[in-house]
Amino acid sequence: MISNIHINGRVIGRNQAPYIIAEMSANHNGHLEAALRIVEAAKSAGADAIKIQTYRPDTITLKSDLPDFQITEGLWAGRTLYDLYEWAHTPWDWHKPLFDYARKIGITIFSSPFDNTAVDLLEDLGAPAYKIASFEVVDLALIRYVASTGKPMIMSTGMANAEEIAEAIEAARVGGCKQLAILHCVSGYPAPASDYNLRTLADMIERFGLITGLSDHTLDNITALTSIALGASIIEKHFTLDRNGGGPDDSFSLEPAGLNQLCRDSRTVWQALGQVGYSRKASEETNTKFRRSLYFIKDLYEGDIITEDSIRSVRPGFGLAPKYLNEVIGRRLKRDVKANTAVTSDSIAGLFETEM
Structure with a gap:
């Protein structure tokens, strides 16, 4: 020292x-x-x-x-x-x-x-x-x-x-x-x-x-x-x-x-x-919304299967992270969704649910 x-x-x-x-x-x-x-x-x-x-x-x-x-x-x-x-x-x-x-x-x-x-x-x-x-x-x-x-x-x-x-x-x-x-x-x-x-x-x-x-x-x-x-x-x-x-x-x-x-x-x-660190900085907080996330690009209904052509990774960042794209495709919707709305876990059956 x-x-x-x-x-x-x-x-x-x-x-x-x-x-x-x-x-x-x-x-x-x-x-x-x-x-x-x-x-x-x-x-x-x-x-x-x-x-x-x-x-x-x-x-x-x-x-x-x-x-x-x-x-x-x-x-x-x-x-x-x-x-x-x-x-x-x-x-x-x-x-x-x-x-x-x-x-x-x-x-x-x-x-x-x-x-x-x-x-x-x-x-x-x-x-x-x-x-x-x-x-x-x-x-x-x-x-x-x-x-x-x-x-x-x-x-x-x-x-x-x-x-x-x-x-x-x-x-x-x-x-x-x-x-x-x-x-x-x-x-x-x-x-x-x-x-x-x-x-x-x-x-x-x-x-x-x-x-x-x-x-x-x-x-x-x-x-x-x-x-x-x-x-x-x-x-x-x-x-x-x-x-x-x-x-x-x-x-x-x-x-x-x-x-x-x-x-x-x-x-x-x-x-x-500064110091070594990988955490998000204060000056970045207001810009997190501009990161990419998953969005529905067409209207879908309860029970529909999510297909590759029904979602995209786009800005802004209010939806699920793009890394979940493959996990979302093929799953069934729990409710109706509109085009141009964020993909969220509570609208998709079985996503992140723990199996017993």
């Missing part, structure tokens, strides 16, 4: 509507006011949580121009790692106003820490949960330190193989994490849907026995919504106010209308999955 996790009073699990996380990342573009508007927009769109990232450039990389630290391809080509993270980071003195505002308007806020000092800052702010980013899933010491807080932890698994995922899970358990979830992820920005191989998600659920979700870097919602049908309990998407805003992550992030659609449609998909 896969155990649910709880974040800020919200139950997250297989029998719950998907938990939607809006990832702010660097989409504030260096403006606290923009960051606050993103928090508000995520709440308005219906997201369960807004997530930020907690690092400084010097806590995530080294200030170096050597080739190892140069970005030579992709969205951020031409920058050093230090320059990228200086551009993209969320200043630490913004964290308290962001946490305060999120709590004021009623949306959960938590973060991805990238070193122990970030965890300490987030603990001081009362973070209700933690996210381990895909690139940090191999940093087992960081995972153990986060786990020591006793808070729920969500780990992205982009680029990690099955062995590395198992090692990260073991580190979290050893560190004391009791509420753990993992996210299937492709760490491409953006990532093509064809890279996601969503059948892996179902395998992860079976293999690791944890609440599992999707960190989705595709440009639309199709991959995320499909993942719900395969068992995803958490959906994370990058979120911005304007995809053309020019920031590090803007171009592959959802705008408010897209996030609103994701929140709405994910719940619809989850409701449509």
Whole structure:
């Protein structure tokens, strides 16, 4: 049995509507006011949580121009790692106003820490949960330190193989994490849907026995919504106010209308999955009369033998079910019947009567 996790009073699990996380990342573009508007927009769109990232450039990389630290391809080509993270980071003195505002308007806020000092800052702010980013899933010491807080932890698994995922899970358990979830992820920005191989998600659920979700870097919602049908309990998407805003992550992030659609449609998909069942549904009840049933197609009289040319299977469904056709043919009528009236058991001699 896969155990649910709880974040800020919200139950997250297989029998719950998907938990939607809006990832702010660097989409504030260096403006606290923009960051606050993103928090508000995520709440308005219906997201369960807004997530930020907690690092400084010097806590995530080294200030170096050597080739190892140069970005030579992709969205951020031409920058050093230090320059990228200086551009993209969320200043630490913004964290308290962001946490305060999120709590004021009623949306959960938590973060991805990238070193122990970030965890300490987030603990001081009362973070209700933690996210381990895909690139940090191999940093087992960081995972153990986060786990020591006793808070729920969500780990992205982009680029990690099955062995590395198992090692990260073991580190979290050893560190004391009791509420753990993992996210299937492709760490491409953006990532093509064809890279996601969503059948892996179902395998992860079976293999690791944890609440599992999707960190989705595709440009639309199709991959995320499909993942719900395969068992995803958490959906994370990058979120911005304007995809053309020019920031590090803007171009592959959802705008408010897209996030609103994701929140709405994910719940619809989850409701449509429902439970295994073959009983008639409430929405079908008024249409049962349109099923086929047996009807007399000519006038007959008491004592007549019912022949094949005197009844038919037609709509509506007020008569006997068509499966009784062969049992009805050849029997004698107990009373007169009119054409275009339903065949019923009380008009036919011997039908359904128990022999003594």
